Amino acid sequence: MILLDADVLLSFNLSAARVPTLPSLLTRQYGLVTVPDLHQQPDYAGCTVPELLAQISRQMSLGDAVQAVQIEKYEPTATCLLSWNAKHFLGKLVIAVLTPEEWLKRRRNRKQARGIK
Numbered sequence: 016m017i018l019l020d021a022d023v024l025l026s027f028n029l030s031a032a033r034v035p036t037l038p039s040l041l042t043r044q045y046g047l048v049t050v051p052d053l054h055q056q057p058d059y060a061g062c063t064v065p066e067l068l069a070q071i072s073r074q075m076s077l078g079d080a081v082q083a084v085q086i087e088k089y090e091p092t093a094t095c096l097l098s099w100n101a102k103h104f105l106g107k108l109v110i111a112v113l114t115p116e117e118w119l120k121r122r123r124n125r126k127q128a129r130g131i132k
Contacts, residue, residue, distance in 0.1 A: 026071050034072035035065065061085065073107050083108055 025041075026034045038049045057063060062084040070080035086093060086108055095111040096104060097118055104112040113121070 027074055031072035035068040037068070038064070061088075070107075075103070075107065079103050086110060 025037055029037070041047045042049060059067060060081045062081055066084045066087075067077070067080045070083045071077070073083075075083060082096070083104070086096060090109050093110050095113050095118065096108060097113055097115055098104060099114060101112045101114045101117070
């Protein structure tokens with residue numbers, strides 16, 4: 016048995032193009048079963064497996080990949096992602112990524128620019 020998260024660990028040593036082939040490669044080569052079963056459950060946390068693998072190929076953890084896919088889906092209404100681990104997402108999302116401290120600083124600066132206390 017192999018979890019999708021195991022694909023993440025292996026993905027750091029592969030080219031981005033090979034990452035989407037990991038589940039089937041591990042099944043064929045080692046007889047492992049992927050959990051969740053990609054045929055019976057083609058999505059995970061509201062994301063399709065190909066969407067997740069595309070993000071994982073950018074060297075993201077499974078949890079970060081789920082967030083990235085969700086952000087892409089809802090991006091028209093989002094202005095930024097607040098994360099204590101903003102560095103994990105830098106250059107990998109369609110929106111700005113800020114730490115809470117950075118966001119508060121930007122907010123204060125905008126208020127000051129408008130003369131609001």
